[in-house]
Amino acid sequence: MLDWNGSGTSVMEMSHRGKEFVSIAQKAEADLREIMSIPANYKVLFLQGGASSQFAMVAMNLLRGKDTADYINTGQWSKKAISEAKKFCKVNISATSEAKNFTDIPPRPEWRLNPEAAYVHYTPNETIGGVEFHNIPDVGAVPLIADMSSTILSRPLNVSKFGLIYAGAQKNIGPAGLTIVIIREDLIGEPLAGTPTMFSYKIHAENDSMYNTPPTYGWYIAGLVFEWIKQKGGLQAMAEINRRKAEKLYNFIDNSSFYKNPVEPSCRSWMNVPFTLANPELDKKFLDEAKGAGLKELKGHRSVGGMRASIYNAMPEEGVDALIQFMADFKKKNS
Secondary structure, three states, X not given: OOOOOOOOOOOOOOOOOOHHHHHHHHHHHHHHHHHHOOOOOEXXXXXXXXXHHHHHHHHHHHOOOOOEEEEEEOOHHHHHHHHHHOOOOEEEEEEEOHHXXXXXXXXXXXXXXXXXXXXXXXXXXXXXXXXXXXXXXXXXXXXXXXXXXXXXXXXXXXXXXXXXXXXXXXXXOOOOOOEEEEEEHHHOOOOOOOOOHHHOHHHXXXXXOOOOOOXXXXXXXXXXXXXXXXXXXXXHHHHHHHHHHHHHHHHHHHOOOOEEOOOOHHHEOOOEEEEEEOOHHHHHHHHHHXXXXXXXXXXXXXXXXXXXXXXXXXXXXXXXXXXXXXHHHHHHHHO
């Protein structure tokens, strides 16, 4: 925090163009490339603005002369991406689960994709509804774009299946303020006329993500997280841990009439587990007592109500065990 490797300065103080920070940045990128097996023909960008800025940047950079893009609508974050893209192009909602209150994923054969679309955008994991794709959809030759903010680094991933991946850091990478973009090189270079300099992937790629001062401390912390993942055994090891955590919690919920998960089992999220109580009048009591037991941030999103347990990489398996034990005790006392 105060002195990086005897340099006498914090990472927050040193020049982002100096050799100390450049070494931090280069190692972080190298480690991310290693753990994700990112092909050489992809650029890795460390940007700002969160995934929400990417909702606009994707459309501004990837239309490349076309006027239509396909979007898959599986929840609140898909809807936000769709809303932003409509400012720049015609959006074809190729599939949606809104009629089912976003509790499942539309079957791939039902998707109405446009082979002339500039790209296909989807959100692999919806944090609010707790819906997750467990396979990469085949969209043919059209570039596939993914908002992986809440699922990146949770398991191995075939990056070559994508044209672009973007992710806000604050779930599995590091502190809020950093955004990772992994983009295939052939997709860089044709932003819409009038695109602000800071919204051009080409500018960021040409300047190694340092056109302006980047979020240096967030970048540094992300690098430490990448090292930690390597030490844990890489993404295959993270996948095993995350699978066990999710299975434990879902199994407990499914075997209890006191709790319920609304999501179709085949597309339940490993990262976000929403659940409701049989008696919603007990919600406040549940949350208050959970907080007293050291189990925090369990209130569900206002659009779906109930509870939501977010069990990202940083949540140890013991934390899930503690939640399950609390839920069992609460049920026993309030049934």
